[in-house]
Amino acid sequence: MPNIEEFIGDIFSEIGEAPDLLLQYLHAIQHEYSHVPEEAIQLLSERLKTPPMKINAVIDFYSFLHRTARGEYDIRFSDNITDRMLGNQLLFKSLCKKLGVEPDVPRADGKVTVSLTSCTGICDQGPAMLVNGLVVSKLTEKRIHKMVGRIEAGIPVANWPKSLFVVKDNIRRKDKLLNDDIIKGSAIGALAATGGEVMLERLENSGLRGRGGAGFGSGLKWRLCRETEADKHYVVCNADEGEPGTFKDRVLLNSYADELFEGMTVAAGIVGAKKGLLYLRREYLYMREALEKTLQERREAKLLGKKILGHKGFNFDIEIHMGAGAYICGEESALIESLEGKRGIPRDRPPFPVTCGYKNKPTALNNVETFVAAAKIAVFGADWYHSVGTSQSSGTKLLSISGDCERPGIYEYPFGVTIRQILVDCGASDTQAVQVSGAAGSTIPPQEFYRKIAFEDVSSGGSFMIFNQQRDLLKMVLNFARFFTHESCGFCTPCRVGGRLLNDLVEKVMVGYATRYDLKEMERIGQVMKKTAHCGLGSTAPNPILDTLAKFPGIYATRLHNTSHTPAFDMTKALDVSRLLTGREDEGAYVERTDEY
Amino acid sequence: MNKPLVNEYGSKEKLIVATAPLCGCFGCHMSLLDIDERILQLVELVEFDRSPITDIKDIGKCDIGLIEGGVANVHNVEDLREFRNNCDILVAVGACAVNGGVPAMRNQFDIKECLEEAYILGIGIENPHVPNDVEIPLLLDKVHPIHEVVRVDYFLPGCPPSADTFWKFLTDLINGNTIDFPYSLIHYD
Numbered sequence: 001m002p003n004i005e006e007f008i009g010d011i012f013s014e015i016g017e018a019p020d021l022l023l024q025y026l027h028a029i030q031h032e033y034s035h036v037p038e039e040a041i042q043l044l045s046e047r048l049k050t051p052p053m054k055i056n057a058v059i060d061f062y063s064f065l066h067r068t069a070r071g072e073y074d075i076r077f078s079d080n081i082t083d084r085m086l087g088n089q090l091l092f093k094s095l096c097k098k099l100g101v102e103p104d105v106p107r108a109d110g111k112v113t114v115s116l117t118s119c120t121g122i123c124d125q126g127p128a129m130l131v132n133g134l135v136v137s138k139l140t141e142k143r144i145h146k147m148v149g150r151i152e153a154g155i156p157v158a159n160w161p162k163s164l165f166v167v168k169d170n171i172r173r174k175d176k177l178l179n180d181d182i183i184k185g186s187a188i189g190a191l192a193a194t195g196g197e198v199m200l201e202r203l204e205n206s207g208l209r210g211r212g213g214a215g216f217g218s219g220l221k222w223r224l225c226r227e228t229e230a231d232k233h234y235v236v237c238n239a240d241e242g243e244p245g246t247f248k249d250r251v252l253l254n255s256y257a258d259e260l261f262e263g264m265t266v267a268a269g270i271v272g273a274k275k276g277l278l279y280l281r282r283e284y285l286y287m288r289e290a291l292e293k294t295l296q297e298r299r300e301a302k303l304l305g306k307k308i309l310g311h312k313g314f315n316f317d318i319e320i321h322m323g324a325g326a327y328i329c330g331e332e333s334a335l336i337e338s339l340e341g342k343r344g345i346p347r348d349r350p351p352f353p354v355t356c357g358y359k360n361k362p363t364a365l366n367n368v369e370t371f372v373a374a375a376k377i378a379v380f381g382a383d384w385y386h387s388v389g390t391s392q393s394s395g396t397k398l399l400s401i402s403g404d405c406e407r408p409g410i411y412e413y414p415f416g417v418t419i420r421q422i423l424v425d426c427g428a429s430d431t432q433a434v435q436v437s438g439a440a441g442s443t444i445p446p447q448e449f450y451r452k453i454a455f456e457d458v459s460s461g462g463s464f465m466i467f468n469q470q471r472d473l474l475k476m477v478l479n480f481a482r483f484f485t486h487e488s489c490g491f492c493t494p495c496r497v498g499g500r501l502l503n504d505l506v507e508k509v510m511v512g513y514a515t516r517y518d519l520k521e522m523e524r525i526g527q528v529m530k531k532t533a534h535c536g537l538g539s540t541a542p543n544p545i546l547d548t549l550a551k552f553p554g555i556y557a558t559r560l561h562n563t564s565h566t567p568a569f570d571m572t573k574a575l576d577v578s579r580l581l582t583g584r585e586d587e588g589a590y591v592e593r594t595d596e597y
Numbered sequence: 598m599n600k601p602l603v604n605e606y607g608s609k610e611k612l613i614v615a616t617a618p619l620c621g622c623f624g625c626h627m628s629l630l631d632i633d634e635r636i637l638q639l640v641e642l643v644e645f646d647r648s649p650i651t652d653i654k655d656i657g658k659c660d661i662g663l664i665e666g667g668v669a670n671v672h673n674v675e676d677l678r679e680f681r682n683n684c685d686i687l688v689a690v691g692a693c694a695v696n697g698g699v700p701a702m703r704n705q706f707d708i709k710e711c712l713e714e715a716y717i718l719g720i721g722i723e724n725p726h727v728p729n730d731v732e733i734p735l736l737l738d739k740v741h742p743i744h745e746v747v748r749v750d751y752f753l754p755g756c757p758p759s760a761d762t763f764w765k766f767l768t769d770l771i772n773g774n775t776i777d778f779p780y781s782l783i784h785y786d
Contacts, residue, residue, distance in 0.1 A: 517748070565748030571674060574737040577708045582729035589735050591674050 004039050007032060012047070019048045020359070022058060022341035026065055027282070027322045031133070034074055035066040061343040061489070063117060063325030064282045070113040071106050073151050078128045080119035080244045081479040082402045082465055088127035091139050092116065098148045112151055118327060118483055119244040120283040123402035123465070124170050124409045132157045133285040134165050165286070169251045170409030173425065175396045176388060177373055178256075178412050180380060185303050187262045187378035188269070192311055196226065196270045203270075203374060205382035207394030211369035212238060212330070213437060213461030214536075215393075218370055221354050225271040228355045228362040235267045235276040235316075236358060236365040238335055242281060242327040243438035244483060245463035248398035249368040251410050253280075253287050256372050257294045261318060263371030265303065266378050268316040271364050276318040279335050282325045291320060327487035331535055332357075332365050334489065345491045346535035369398055369462070388414035393454040401426050403435075403466035411464075413453065420449040422464065430468045433552065438463035439480040440540035443473075443547040474510060474555045477544050481506045484541040495538030498529040502545055504568070512559050513566045519556055523549060611641075612660040612771060616648040617680055619673040620700045620740060621666025624757040625691040626650070629663075631760035642771050659684045661770065665757075667693040667700050668741045672734035681747040686770070692756040694743045701740040708738040751776070754783065 002010075011028050015021060025044060029036050036059050045052045059065040077083070077092045096103060096114050106113045122128035125137040134157060136143065143164070150160055171178060191199050204219030225233060237260065241249040252260060264276045280288060295318055298304045308314040321339055323329050329338045333347035336358050357363025366374075373395060377385050386394035393415035399422065402408045406427030413422065423431055434444045436453070437460045444451065444458065451458050467473060481503040488495045505522050508514040526542030533539040548555060571591040579589050618626060626649060632639065647656040656662075662684030668674055681687055692698040703711050717725040743749055753766055762782045769776045 567747075568745035569739075569741065571737070571746075574739065575671065575735050577738050578712070578735045581709060581712055581727045582735065584729050584731065584735065586731045588671060588731050591671055 001033060004029075004033075004037060005043060008040060008043050008047070017047065019050055020339070020341040022048065022050070022055065023062075023324060023338060024321060024341070026055075026059060026062075027324055030065050030324075033069065034071055035069040037069075038067075041067075058341070058343055061326065062282075062323075063486075065324050069106060069110060071110045072154075073112040073157070074130075074132050075112065075114045076117040076120075076130045077115070078118075078120035078122060078126060078130075079116040079479075080123055080126075081476045082123040082245060083119075083126040083128060084475070084479060085403060085467075085471065086127045088139070091127055091141065091144055094141060095144050095148065098144070099151065111154075117283075117325065118242065118487065119246075121241055121247040121250045121281075122167060123245050123247055123400065125168060126402075130283065131160075133282075135167050135283075135286055136164050137167055167250070167254070167286075169255055171251065171255075171412075172401075172407055172409040173411040173413065175412040175414060176385070177369075177376060177396050177398070180376060180384075182259065182262070182376055182379045184258055184262070184298075185301065185309065187266050187375040188303060188309055190378045191266050191269045192309060192314070196272075199266065199378060200226070200270055202382050203377060206377045206385040207382075207389070208370065208373055208377060208385065209393065209455060210366060211373070211397070211462070212367035213243075213459065215455040215459060218366060218374060221366070222267060222270050222364050224354045225362045225364045230361050232275075232359070232361045233268075233271045233273040234358045234361055234363040235264050235271065235273045236336070236339065236353075236363055237264055237276070237278045237368060237371055238330065238332065238365060239284065239368050240279055240281045240323050240330040240335060241284070241368070242330045242487075243440065243461050243463050244480070245400060245402055245435065245438050245465040246461060247400040247402075248410055248462045250284060250287075252368050252372055252398075253284065253291065257291055258298070259372045259375045260368055261295065261298055261304070263373070263375035263378075264318060265308065265316055266374055267364050267366070267371065269308075269314060271362065273364070274315050274317075276316060277339055277358070278318060278320045279323060279329070279339060280320055281323045281329075285322065288320060288322070295320075326489075327483075328489045328535075328537055331537060334535070335365070336363065343489070345489045346537075390416040390452070390454045390456065392456045397453060397460065398462055399453070399460065399464045400462050401464045401466070404428060404431070404468035404471065405466050415454045416452050418450055418452055419444060419458065422453070423449065423466070426466070428466045428468070430470075431466055432469045432471060433467045433473055435465040435467070435476065435544070436463070437461050438465075439483050440537070440543055443544055443551060445551045472555070473548060473552055474506070474559070477548055477555075478503075478506045478510055480544045484537070488537065488541070492532075492534035492538060494529045494532040495534065495541060498525050498533075498538070499541050501525050502529075502542060506545065508566075508568060509556055509559050513561055513568070514556075514559065515561055515566055517565060519549065519560075611644040613646050613658070614643045614648075614661045614663065614767075615646040615656050615659045615680065615684060616650065616663040617665070617676055618649060619664060619666030619677060619694070619743070620669035621691065621693040621698065623649075623665070625663075625665035625694075628755075628757035628760055629763050632764050633760070635764055639767065643767075656680060656683045660686065661767075662687045663690050664688065664694050664743055665690050667697040668737065668743055668746050669700055670734035670736050674737075674746060677743055677747055686750045687747065688751040688753055688766075689743050689749050690753045691758060692754065695752050695754055697740045697742050698756065701742075704739045708736055712736070755785065 029040050041052050041055050101107045104115050122137050127139040128137045208218045209215040304317050306315045326344045328334045329344040331346050332353050334344040338344040353363045353365050355362050389395045396412050396414050399411045436458050484499045485503045488499050490496045505518050526546045529542045530539050645651045646659050647653045662680040689695050712727050716727050
């Protein structure tokens, strides 16, 4: 391993020296040393004139940064509910056993650490894991077995068979966005021909709305950004696709990167930005090299850099910034904080990023899919786009379909498609429920399958997880409750504490100790979170619980304990250690077990 | 509006109140006594049953039970259950009863670590052993808020709740009013 001081010196000379690059330095160090050593923290602290506590706080905030070494092989199993449905739990246990490790604890020889992690966006070909940042999909007992052999033999991951690391696009249905190709540079050419104002009108007329989920008009957003006076403007692409069950951006980044960068460049031309940033989630690190290559090709083709397509004054370039494992960074203001090298804690809004975003400058921040759509609208025009869709939701939407169906993958539909139609197309039968828009979305029962995917009906950021009648939906609820407890940034009490309380109550239902009173508590806590949380994470976290309480009361009712109150823990067990340490076996060393309180 | 706790004929019969300190610091009881001369008004309305204030050791049927402190040992569990069985309305009073409070800070360690630090490994310990006299209540592995052990009707937050908070709470409850604190009584910074 290289000397840390030299290594940090090298990163500084490669990407520059500035406090807002802290997260990028930490990412690089973590990748090289499998943790951020104390020495590195001290060096960074001196060079960046930042207190070590601040650096520690950043490291502790992100799931993929560590202060103790994880070893040569850093393994993380994706633990989304779809991975669980495909049996990841057994494989996880099996790998731990074969390697002789406890979860999250590095093996004594420092060789390997095995952990669980939030959804890695490989739901259509799970169960999935990350090994030193590379994706292994479609895990089986056989793959696990061979993997153990390679680890014990010390074969570097780079020399493992390439077939292990195949991630397919799985595009099952194409519509306008994926079908109609544009020639490289044609969107930028169209912008140059029409000028910013006309192009902006074209976007506004197309009715394009943000594809991350909130659905804010993209044309309006870019106009506000353009009209805010400042010495600098920025364009940022949110590729922090963390919503469980969503993987459409993965496919766009893999196969439509040119269109994405083209869309960002058009946005830059409109708002007057010189610099663009792609915030790539850490789980998608494996795509970074290809994305950098695409950027380089575009620079060589004069589609990025100075004097784009020969137009004087049209200068724009794009940098890739890595995330480090934090769902909250998908929230736009948290993402900006993270881009600035800080913990991803959402800002107070307003002001919104569009007027006061990255480095407090006006920032056009959009989802991957939005930029790809914008590039195509720039070439084909507004009519091309809004000729499909509904009155309030024009164009198409990419859905990431996973769970109980024959053909999971990417489906592009015009807005307005019914849930029933989607289920037929992907080969789902005997469906009990569909979770639309991820853990923070809505749970749709069969009697609502007539509903449409559209901003005005069932709004979706792209996730579509299917559960058949054999599934225990409460497991889904618990999986999401745990997810939110883990991903809460901890800033506001309703989310930090409320999420934990909900998680504990769902567990209480699960083990059969809960009463009607507990269900009422869940409802009450959920409503408090909705009303009072600081950001969208906290206010949507109770959704799966509130939805299932209302629409699937049976999954709770059948597990209730028939009393007004039941203790939250096992009191006999709670005395085990004290009994052992004191050697007491008298009457006072036991608590009578009863449910009547 | 709650139902007034005095009966519908306006009976002068006094309500019965009991209080108990579980794993806490007695601060909430001290704060209750801080209502000062209003205690004379209070005893017009209520009679105290089991409480450190009366030194009555056994509880009878009560209208209101006030519990200070969290649940840390076997005695706490037993006392709390006795209160729940005998009180119509049970109130978690103060941070420890509501959340576990300061005693729950030991929850981030194993009970084994705590006992060993206190009785075996600590500095200056003679005859190191974990006390095992049957008179000493056995410790639970974690400290719990009281609602994890019994059903609780009201939560009175604060560390401690101020005397005015106690006064407002008790007078509202006794008179059948909705308990509605002004902000000044429930903000803590």
